[in-house]
Amino acid sequence: QFNSARELIEKEKNKNPGNAIAELLENDIDFLSVFVSEEQLDYNRLFKNRDKHLTVIEKNDELSPFYLYSQADIYLQCAFVKVKFGEYVSCALDLLKANSLLKKNRKLFPKFILNLKGLGMLHAMAGAVPSEYHWLSSIAGFGGTIEQGMGELDSLFITMDSAEYNFLKPEVALMLFYLKTNFENVSNNRIITALFSD
Numbered sequence: 001q002f003n004s005a006r007e008l009i010e011k012e013k014n015k016n017p018g019n020a021i022a023e024l025l026e027n028d029i030d031f032l033s034v035f036v037s038e039e040q041l042d043y044n045r046l047f048k049n050r051d052k053h054l055t056v057i058e059k060n061d062e063l064s065p066f067y068l069y070s071q072a073d074i075y076l077q078c079a080f081v082k083v084k085f086g087e088y089v090s091c092a093l094d095l096l097k098a099n100s101l102l103k104k105n106r107k108l109f110p111k112f113i114l115n116l117k118g119l120g121m122l123h124a125m126a127g128a129v130p131s132e133y134h135w136l137s138s139i140a141g142f143g144g145t146i147e148q149g150m151g152e153l154d155s156l157f158i159t160m161d162s163a164e165y166n167f168l169k170p171e172v173a174l175m176l177f178y179l180k181t182n183f184e185n186v187s188n189n190r191i192i193t194a195l196f197s198d
Contacts, residue, residue: 002029020060023053024070028171031077035178038084046081050074065109069118072101076121083128091125098122114165116156117172124149124179150179 006029012022030049034042057070075098082091102118109115123144153176160169 002033005029018056018059020057020066020070023056024073027053027074027077031081034081035084043081043085046078050078065105065112065114068101068105068108069112069114072098072105072118075101076118076125079125080121083125088130095122095125113156113159113163114168116152117168117175120149120152120156121175122149123152124175146179150176153179 005025009022009026009029012019016022027046027049030042030046034046053074054071057067057074061067075094079091079094079098082088082094098118099122102115102122105112106115106119124146126144127146127149153172157169157172157176160166160172
């Protein structure tokens with residue numbers, strides 16, 4: 001229901017122009033649109049709007065754990081899309097930016113459980129990049145495997161029922177669903193059950 005969501009986000013932006021969460025949600029829609037459709041038009045819109053979203057977020061509260069997390073999330077979503085489009089060098093550069101932001105956020109806010117969501121995506125994406133491009137991540141001092149990333153996301157998914165950020169559980173489930181359907185046998189998987197349950 002992207003159109004309805006955009007209307008609600010636009011109302012919030014008009015009411016509170018500097019609300020960074022509205023920018024993050026708007027980027028979520030752009031990301032999900034291209035992730036599902038794989039259309040060039042949706043791809044172009046995602047990257048056209050990205051810098052605008054980041055600019056607004058960077059003007060917000062630097063003392064919030066969502067400050068660096070939100071920026072990293074946008075870079076990770078773009079990296080996720082670039083893997084699907086085969087743009088591995090550009091994907092690796094986005095992963096480097098996300099890695100730097102997440103490492104800093106984990107140091108500042110070690111109890112912020114959503115750091116695990118970002119790191120899980122990062123490690124899975126690093127593992128999904130073909131081996132001939134692994135030198136990029138090696139130079140920057142980070143890496144990962146699809147199994148590592150799925151393990152971190154799975155661990156987060158299990159603990160989210162009792163967490164204050166459980167509203168993001170469907171997003172974590174979507175990432176796991178994609179990784180598990182593409183890289184792992186998912187028969188009788190609890191993530192798929194959660195995605196399609198009432």
